[in-house]
Amino acid sequence: MVEQEVHDTLQGIRVSEKLTFELEITESAYKSDQDLEGELQVYAKPNDRVIYNRRSPPKNVVTQFVAGGPHETAGFPGTNLFLALSADPIVNTEAENLGLEGITDDTTSISIDWDVDEAERLLADDERKVIYEDTYLMEQFASEDRPFVVRGELYRDAREVMENREHMRQLLKSQNRDLVSLEGLATLSITIEHKSNIPDPIHIDEFHLDMAQTFPEIDFLPFKDATYDPEHKRIEWRNRTLAPNDVLTYNILGPIEQLLGVGEVSATLKGSIEDSTMGGVRIEGIYDSTGMAVPQYPQVDKGVNIQCSIRMDPDALRGEVQTTSGSQINIPLPPEDTYERLINICQRESLHVRDRSPPSDEEPITGQEGVFSYASPGELEIKREYGDEGTVYGDITVEGRFTAVSQTNEVSAFDREQDRVIREDEGAMERRGQSQIDIRARSTSSELNARLIGIIEEGFRGGDQPALSGGA
């Protein structure tokens, strides 16, 4: 190992990336866009030896006086480095424009040479210098490759949302709020979810939200570490950490009409991921001009800076405010008959049937001889428009069991032997069939949902004594 000047002057390597992410949810557009800029910097710092090597280079005893002046040499003082880099991007680089531009060669030659005056100044100030810089760019990569997901949502019923989501429940608990205090409030929430395609946590240094309008009853969750500035209509949260697979939410609470009135909301998130890069740039080795690895590895810093701006219009989210209501009806009829009656009801009540698939693939139920069920239940997608009030969508499934013999009942009714079998089977199940109807109605209001469910329930109640035979 021959001592080279670069061994001591090479100070550190920094791979820093900047992830810019823009999300826009407005009436006219729903779009997101992300770019990644990466920068590789090599730092060097002069030492006393650097100055000595330049001020007093070795002089030949003979040629100093014969030829005059010091000569240039290749090996001394040894200012060249070969930096070997590799990249293993987290983002999918198969697409053409995602290449790591700039980092292409197997090894990059870097010269850490100094101007004596500059070296002296840097040494006096104890400063280091960026000796080499390279950048790479990953433009508009797929949103799946982004390490986090941002969602903006508006819920009419804050209580329901908070109750049903684990991370929201935990948030409430940590804030000493109970669910009752959320009753009657709607929430505009921005959710940030770590996708764990990188193993490191995301630090959210700052998250602030600007509103066009505000209102007196406005409330926030989390409340404790929020700073609200009513004058500038701004709310700010600081220093939260998002671990892999974790979810963070920022919520604005208030009555729905008021929330819809806050106008356009723009949020800015500043965060960072330490010790990790999306480009996966790795230092494979550092070699000097003798071709051997440098004895001391410099410090290598990595990090991703995240800058995210979100623009959203609560009005645009309004359409997404859907409530789902469910109902279950039990009918003592074989599923096939129930399905047909359901279609009859839909036709009678002019519910638009969008898609239908009757129950099929009957299969015996083990342990119950002569009793069958359907492997694929009957499904029905319906829709009902209520003018200005809105549209309700319904998904209905029909499941159940039946005795197969009961369906051949009419054919073989005169056969005494068969008749006995039928009775036996009926005894086993106590009736010829049993169906269960599941209705899930979706619309912007639970009232509309209830109306749709009501129509169907009413339709079946009309035939409260469903003792009629299957094919009627």
Added chain:
Amino acid sequence: MAEFTCATHGGRSVEGVCGECGEPLCQECVDKVRDPLFDHYETEGPRRLILILLLVIGLPLLLNTFLLDALIQIRKNLIPQTIVIFNPGILHSSVIFGIALVPTLYYRTGSQYSGTVFVHRQATERILCAECANNRSQSLLYFGIVGAAVLFGLLGVYLILQSFGGGRVDLTSLRVSAIGGGLYVLRDELVYRIKMQFGKR
């Protein structure tokens, strides 16, 4: 982007890179070449300076003054033919070899501790890929000089052996060997100077 592996044998781990072009090389490809154009300096300069002084001044002085009287006495009393030390060949060889060492001596001023220091310039062993190593005409020059040095050295020995006869050794031809030795000592410096003169590399 490709993994960082040997450029010739993909997949093998990298042992070093070519000091010229930076190509990654595996253990098999790594070949260490002594490069006279790639110099480094070592601190054995003072020892070399002392050696030069001894060879050029010390030994002649010693032979011509100190030992002279004593040896004249010995010469008178003993068989004069066996004393070969006064042969001018030894003295000349010493001076030739000593002077040959001078151009390898370098000095640096302004040292933190001792003002001026003497250093010794040396060729460096470095890793080069086959292509970069082959592109260098310097190895031919280097081996030419080493060959000449060996020839001179052997010629000197041959001439001494030739003169051997009648119990008397004539060391006059030792000067030829000294020239060979001097050439060998100067090999890196010569390659370096010649290459510098006629274009680098």
